[in-house]
Amino acid sequence: MTDSSNAIKPSRRAFLSGAAAAGAALAATGAQAQAPDPMITEVQPWASGLGDGVDASPYGLPIRHEADVVRRNVEWLTADTISSINFTPIHALDGTITPQGCAFERHHSGAIDMTKADYRLMINGLVDRPLIFTYDDLLRFPRENHVYFCECAANTGMEWAGAQLNGAQFTHGMIHNMEYSGVPLRTLLNEAGLSGDMAGKWIYVEGHDASSNGRSIPMEKALDDVLVAFKANGEALRKEHGYPVRLVVPGWEGNMWIKWLRRVEVMDNAVESREETSKYTDTLADGTSRKWTWVMDAKSVITSPSPQAPIKHGPGPMVISGLAWSGQGAITRVDVSKDGGITWETARLAKPGERMALTRFYLDTTWDGGEMLLQSRAIDETGYVQPTKAQLREVRGENSIYHNNCIQTWHVLPTGEAENVEVS
Amino acid sequence: MSKFPDLIIAAAALSLTAAPALAETFGLGRVALPEEIAAWDLDVSPDGTGLPAGSGDVLTGDDLFQEKCAVCHGVFAEGSGNWPKLAGGEGTLADKDPLKTVGSYWPYLSTVWDYVHRSMPFGDAQSLSHDEVYAIVAYILYSNDLVDEDFVLSNENFLDVAMPNADGFIIDDRAQTEYPVWRGEPCMTDCKPSVEITMRARVLDVTPEKTSAAAPVTEAAAEAPAAEDKAEDKAEAPAETEVAALDPALVAEGEKVFKKCAACHQVGENAKNRTGPHLNAVFGRVIGGVEDFRYSKGFEAARDEGRVWDQASMAEFLKAPKTFIKGTKMAFAGLKKEDEIQAVEAYLMSFGD
Structure with missing residues (x-):
């Protein structure tokens, strides 16, 4: 199995009917501007003047607005x-x-x-x-x-x-x-x-x-x-x-x-x-x-939302995204839980997992605006399931330092902020 | 029987006796000369393979250790700040916070000799003679109460030294203890009756600040990557302008000596406080006067008296730090040679304003 079972691949028909539904929903949600957006109605400097020429940056760095994306x-x-x-x-x-x-x-x-x-x-x-x-x-x-x-x-x-x-x-x-x-x-x-x-x-x-x-x-x-x-x-x-x-x-x-x-x-x-x-x-x-614990076992983490990447929108459609990997081979499946591990749903892999490489997963879902205890759980081609912190501690105690591949929990608040927590 | 259970399949597939597909060679590279191999093949194995002839005693090792190692590892090898502790910790490996040192943890003495020989002192690696390495290793053993004060370590008695934690290691057993347990179809619904938050990172509050994407980005910060890109060119500039008034040879000599300091002190473009304060424009600065550095009480007293760093006070400090500032946190034993002190002063002056 290379892809996740509930991958969202809408058919053309579903897309058309969905679009119609969305049209109806649009009116219902009342997402209507009170006044015209000046970013649209006023001529912006970049739409009038000129930008940089070639060679302004012979080896380009990220634009300055991304300056917080650093090690x-x-x-x-x-x-x-x-x-x-x-x-x-x-x-x-x-x-x-x-x-x-x-x-x-x-x-x-x-x-x-x-x-x-x-x-x-x-x-x-x-x-x-x-x-x-x-x-x-x-x-x-x-x-x-x-x-x-x-x-x-x-x-x-x-x-x-x-x-x-x-x-x-x-x-x-x-x-x-x-x-x-x-x-x-x-x-x-x-x-x-x-x-x-x-x-x-x-x-x-x-x-x-x-x-x-x-x-x-x-x-x-x-x-x-x-x-x-x-x-x-x-x-x-x-x-x-x-x-x-x-x-x-x-x-x-x-x-x-x-x-x-x-x-x-x-x-x-x-x-x-x-x-x-x-x-x-x-x-x-x-x-x-x-000693000689060389292999990095299967592991995953939700990268967004997370404490440095809070939810900035209200309830409704949202994307939960993360990374999964295994030193034993390819990732075959990633499950996501919103309630701290009581119930799980299988996420969509952006591409089939590749051996010993990062795999991107998405859960295209709806946020009800309430609290969430977000977790992800990776499974690799050997059938290994990413363990909980409790499972790891049971075998290894708390002094191992290395090779902690436990399931991570983010506590998401109604404000959209997230915190690193441990759960029972 | 393979030592590596998980690799049995790979090993069989490759049939480790020269794979036929690989029989062909390309005739690239050249044969390594014996002198070249001798220069680089320095590794020492637990059975003593690779260990050169030589010897060193505890007391000589003590002197060397104070001069070259104590600045980071402490006078008694007990460690300084976040730098590695080399002594102590016996019987703590099963404790909540085990103290892992040469005495309490390292299984082989060869590892100590090999690492000191190749990679120490920090910032001046491969500068020790074989006898000096034997002596320093002897002192580390002494600091761990593993040998007496009159002990002499040599290639002859090297394998006689018993390391306390030699039998404390097992080969990776995850394939037996973990994989069979953690494979299988995982639970999807009603996996536990309830969930409670048992711990929050916010309680500890050890996360570095200004880390969130939501934090406002100032223009200055936004420009930082571009500025950093040019740092290499800029770093040369102040040195060049100052050097005119200083003896370039002395400054260059000072740069070499400064390696002893560089583990804790930064100087030059973008120099920041580390274990010790930055040393830009140190001459003329009030002693203990870097605002955001946490000084010892001795330095605070000097600051309150309004004393200022000049060539004389710096020379005195570098010669005997603990005499000049009582209670200084700087573990460095001091520079014994007058010309080294002058050279370091010249080097630091090249970073004046």
Whole structure:
């Protein structure tokens, strides 16, 4: 099943009769202006004078009226912005592709500035020929394009112990979704020669920056879908996302997506680096910790309405919209509840879910002007159903930090404002 | 038997012994030289693979730690502010707020050595000798009461050090403990008898302000992205105009030394208060005089006395911060070399008004 069952696809006949009904309703609602709208009756400056010429902005930025659609940082989270994270303004975006300029950043020793000319990639370890590639070398291998989400393992991590941050940007904004162009890692590993038995072997990947952010990845994954990417959404990667080359590890936690990729080493065992022992391990209630929790499980969130995107209209037609994703494959269905999980209805997927990529869902509905406890629940192709916070806590306690994929609740008031809450 | 249950299918499909479709190579790239591999292949594994010969003792490590690490990690590795705490926390992992340190949490000593060697000190990575890394790691172990004061860590005895939480980890078991439980057709109606709100984010009030789309956007804020775009060019400008009166070589030297400060202090275009106050136009400023920065009591006293930063007071402060301002929150031990102090002063002067 690729699309949701109750997708709204009106037939021509339904549309015509609906239009007639709407015509009747129009008179009934009394949506009539008291006076002519000056925006229409008066000649506006833009309708009389001239706008900017070409080249006013050789590389365009969003118009100034959208200046609040920006990444934001939560200062108390970290000691310094150089080793920190900010959040994608998902509450203000639609569709699924995240523009690079507002896609969240996570650095461990700052976003470094390196040129393509200075770029080198080393492949060494248990290979036939340790190799060095330049940026230009990479462009000569057969290339692929894929859309994937990249989610920080700590996304929603501040919400384990309770509702804490008021906004989808802050609760769920450590995620972005881009179309990557690059070379499969397996092609580069093959170039260096994997002649031995690779079962149970690992690769260790690290970046050019001072943190190096080294991570170990099992060979099975390395030979499957890992990509060495140099373009995102059609253009060069941004500095903050690893220019000129980053690793893309579909469906797995963002920390493994090494930026400024400098080295891939084939090894017998995991290195057990700082980022895979002291961090990115999930402590359970009894004090033991899970390690190697790489996959990001199915998750969803309603982006509008939400605390930063309140309802600004009165009762009547409205669109509830959100994002869903799964590191295990494609999203097949998203359910939405308006009453905190007592009753659910299936939302419409804007497009059939794609593997390890964001899926946009809509619930085209009617608001009665009353309170709502909005929730969304994602289901992926493995049949996995996004759990409630209570279900997660039952297994993991409240100290895991990472991999919180719980169902989120927004309390919408009759004023249209929304708040992050927890419900029974 | 694969270690990764969820990957069995993928592994089988790929038949990990050199896939036939991949047999072809392109003859691209060049062979890496041994010196190049040695320069970059620095990782150290739990079994000691990759560990170079060397040694360092606790007391040497103490000196190094105070000079290079304590500014963020505290004198006793107990941490400073939001910076990582490296010591303490024994027996807290099952508590409400566990304290995860090298002693209480890290399973392998190799990880500590590897990380200090490659990525520390923050802002001056890869500047430590192998012996210095051994010494600092020895001091971190000492701070966690894992070794005695006369302990010497070396590549010889490295694997003898027992890490308390070595057995505290299990491999991802979600495929057994969670997936079977959370798969299946979910409830659609009458899923629970009632619903109550049990907690509100507003109660905590920790969300950054001015985050809503409904917030009014000032013209200045609206222009911000464009201004930021040009920040790189602008940042150079003040430095250039000031440098005329300063020794460029000294300023450049100061920029290097300033790396020790940069973890907490910003200077230059768009510099903001961080762990420490911004340092733009610091000379001539009243000591403790940045309005929106929360100073220690010592700094507040200096401000109330109306003392002003000049070259002499700055030199005195940089030499021994805790002597100059009693009770300063600045954990930095101070600059020992006179020429480093002069260089940093010159560098800061290049950001005067």
